[in-house]
Amino acid sequence: MTQLKEVPESATDKLVIYQIYTRLFGNTNTTNKTNGSLSENGCGKFNDINSKALEALKQFGISHVWFTGIIEHATMTDYTAYGIAKDNPLVVKGIAGSPYAIKDYYDVDPDLAEDVENRMQEFENLIERTHKNGLKVIIDFVPNHVARNYLSDTKPAGVADFGFDDDKTLHFAADNNFYYIPGQPLSIPSDVHPPVEVTEPYYEYPAKATGNDVFWANPGINDWFETVKLNYGVDYLNHRATHFSPIPSTWLKMREILFFWAAKGIDGFRCDMAEMVPKEFWGWVIPEVRQRFPEVIFIAEIYNPGAYGSYIFEGKFDYLYDKVGLYDSLRRLIEGHGNANDITRVWQQESGHFSNRMLRFLENHDEHRIASRFFAGNASRAFPAMLVSATLHTGPVMLYFGQEVGVNPQGQEGFSGDDGRTTIFDYWGVPEFQNWVNNHKYDGGWLSAEQKKIRQFYANLLKFVNESDAVKYGHFYDLQYVNSGGLSHNYNDNKIFSYLRFTDKQKILFICNFDLENSYSTSVNIPQGALEMMQIDTNSHCTFTGLFGNDQVLQNVMPYRIDVEIEKNSFLIYEMTQ
Structure with a gap:
């Protein structure tokens, strides 16, 4: 049997990424009412992520912070007093809304600001504060879909909204930003029952295609019905015929959005569902961004191992999710029914030739918490697997906020129900993590003995990773x-x-x-x-x-x-x- 040996491309420091769900990170409210409002359950703010918090993360061994849920998205909370259009709750998931249903690419989530009118400045201050504490900033770039009622009220002069110039009589046109179902209105799933009063129906005519490639007018409850698919020049109903020359309108608009955020000091973009966007776009836009901002990194959320190579070498991504490979193999072992030889197969069959480009993790906002009954039921059962995730290769390793103190979601938080995940759709407090926040002292003052043991393991692991030349x-x-x-x-x-x-x-x-x-x-x-x-x-x-x-x-x-x-x-x- 031939042994493959990874040769690092260059001696760059290993990235250690800490994903913060910004809405929840600094929230000290303990009400936790199912489907609770902003005023009832509270919400973490940009300003809550103070220098104490960032210094603690730096000392913990973190190099990059991924602030999740930054860009303005659809919500059931009313911000019309601040000139922000109200969203119809029939096309919003959860009271707070999904951070992946972007409503305005040129604005930040008003929930996260203490002074809503000064929200962008508060975020810019967070960027500056993060950099001063020796950390780099990653945010989400959500290129595949937008909220159904996308409307930018803060876009720069000369920028047209998505769909502004579309020919809505056509299913597909190369310069349309959306796909349409001509002659048919959108049918909202009948089992959508928002937990707030619906004062008017949602009307969309003609219907636009739904974000998860639903090219008909009646998406289901398990579809991304709250989003609209963006058109990158691929005619999905005509054998996926491509129209990439001249450069499509959506490509140009997305390039300007990336320029906008990179100019604010963003160090990297985690690109949501990157494989649902053609690799030709990435291969064009990433070099375009790097001409102006050469140090910016791009991370692709991707689940098809067969496409890994093309999204690295043709799409120009720096790093890819390794969910289908290493995460799935390690999860089976943690749960007691896996085979350690699967780890060998991961690097041989899926990522053996570019393992240094794979982002390893055991938790993120999409996955079950390790300590939950849906996964291991005990955070310490993942210690050997976490070691492998962090040390198998030179590529990045990532932690999700609260993983290091054994967060264990229990009960129904809101839209997503009782599912072993920390909600991304609702206002909520995370009790185990609040023990570390300790009223914004960020010193772990309320951690239990078991939580301290878990956190010490992660602290020791990251110290080992950061100090080991071999790792x-x-x-x-x-x-x-x-x-x-x-x-x-x-x-x-x-x-x-x-x-x-x-x-x-x-x-x-x-x-x-x-x-x-x-x-x-x-x-x-x-x-x-x-x-x-x-x-x-x-x-x-x-x-x-x-x-x-x-x-x-x-x-x-x-x-x-x-x-x-x-x-x-x-x-x-x-x-x-x-």
Whole structure:
């Protein structure tokens, strides 16, 4: 079996991203009424993310903060007093609304401002504050769809709204911003029952195609019925024929939106559902942005491993989500029914040739919280998997706010129901995270003993990641093939995964036991080829020094084999020296 070895493109520091759901991060309100209003349940503000919070994140080991839900989106909260058009609740998900139903690409969410009329300045102050604390800023770019009632009241002079010049008599036209269903009105799903009074029907004629590629007039309740699909020059009902020359109107408008936000000091864009937008657009717009803002990074939310290469090499993305690959494999192991050999298959089949471009995570706003009954039911069960996520390759690792204190959503918060996720649609307080916020002291003053243990693991992990030359810059070598199938004593390759990370300065062996019930007394073989790559003399003894809570020092050991005792649901890390 041939071992593939990742060669980093350059010795850049490893990104450690912390996703903040901005509406919830600083909210200290504990009411948590299902479908509660802004005044009842409260809302976190830009100003809540103060220097204490940002300094704490920096000390925790974070390099980039992804502020989620920044751009103005449709909501059931009435801001007409501030010149913001009211949204019809029939096309809004949740009292607060989905942050991915953008209503004005040139404005920020008024919920997040203490002074609504000064909302953009408050966000610009947050950008400045974040930079002063040594952190970089990422925000969402949502290119595939907009809110049904998109209307920018803050757009720059000379900018036309999406759909302003569309020919609505045609299903498709290359310069239309939307797709239409001529002659038919939109039919709102019959099971949409907003928790607020509906004073008038929602009327859309002709109907526009729905955001998740629904090209008919009656989307369902599980569709993205609150959004409209944007047209990038692909005629989906005509064999996906493409019309990219001349450059479509939507491309040009989106380029200006990216320019607008990058000029405010945004360091990166997490691009929502990037694979629903043609890679040709990305391959054009990303270089356009980088001509003006060369340091800006682009991260693609993408779920099709078969498209990974094209979105990196043709689409010009810096990093891609690794949900379908590593996340899914690790989740199965955390839940007790996975196979550790799947990790090998991930880097071989899906991302083996560009693993340094994959963004690894175990939580984000779309996924179940680890501690919830829908996932592991216990935050500590994910510790070995989180180690793998953070150290498998040089690519970025991401945490979702509250992951580090074991957030466990319980009960129905609002639109999304009781689903093991922290709501993105409603006003809410997050009790476990509020224990760390501690009335905006951001010192963990109210954390329980168990929460402190969880947070300490993550603090130790990020410290290890940031200080390890091998993890930040090193090569990767998978050891499964020389240890599976009985090649190593008592090595259960279904539950144990081992690998090497190394540079000229540091050589590290990782051994992870995902078995939730059994400990192992096992051996781990290291092949001659790997030792030669690490420039370790195969005929001389080696010292294995434990790292990350492992205080063992194994001396006078031949480098090609190590015998260890590894506890259930745990890991061992050794630095190899001669």
